[in-house]
Amino acid sequence: MKNIVIIGASGHGSVILDCIEREGKYNVLGFIDSFKKKGIKQNGYEILGSEHDLPYLIEMYDIVGGIVAIGDNWTRKRVVDKVSKIAPHLNFITAIHPHAIIGKDVYVGKGTVIMPGAIVNSNAQIRDFCIVNTNSSLGHDGFMHDFSSFACGVSTGGGLFLGEFSAVSAGAVIREHIRVMEHTVIGAGSLVVKDVPDHVVAYGSPARIVRKRETGESYLSGYRPKITDIARLVSA
Secondary structure, three states: OEEEEEEOOOHHHHHHHHHHHHHOOEEEEEEEOOOOOOOOEEOOEEEEEOHHHHHHHHHHHOEEEEEEOOOOHHHHHHHHHHHHHHOOOOEEOOEEOOOOEEOOOOEEOOOOEEOOOOEEOOOOEEOOOOEEOOOOEEOOOOEEOOOOEEOOOOEEOOOOEEOOOOEEOOOOEEOOOOEEOOOOEEOOOOEEOOOEOOOEEEEEOOEEEEEEOOOOOOOOOOOOOOHHHHHHHHOO
16 A cells, blocks of 8 residues: 555544545555654654655655645645645545445545545535535535535535635534635534625524634634744744
């Protein structure tokens, strides 16, 4: 099997590790992480170094690919860009858990992760670097743009359009033929029955816009990175 690394040794990285191991297509050599000490272990795998160590590691261990295990959509984009500059020939792989159900004529882009219990129905398109989390479902003919995500238990009707960098939080339900535009967050447990514009936060049943949202604003519960940490993470 071809050697790969997981970039990001968080809890999300551990779930992606499980997807890759169960899929059985790649050999995981270890994790790449800028905030954890080199040599310590996560789920039995070693932290091999930071992103800046990738050129050496690729040559030394014949690494052909990697996957970015960052839950926040905007931060995942910044890390993908950083890795692409440091190691331009590294391929970004896709991970699909064997207990996910993928329908007929579904497209899944590079760097995307589909978790256990997820359902992607026929003719749907999931573009690059997306997350379809545990027990979530994308209805037929749905479209997820690059760097968008479903949290656990999301359910959508057919014909969804989810814009770039937008996130649907845990347990939300979206009616058929809805458009959620870019950089928008749908709150947990919401019921979305009409289109939602870009750069807003919307939640409730039915979901209503509660405020504007800035590009790159964090949204994950408990995820509050310091500005200095973000600068260090994405600096070249």
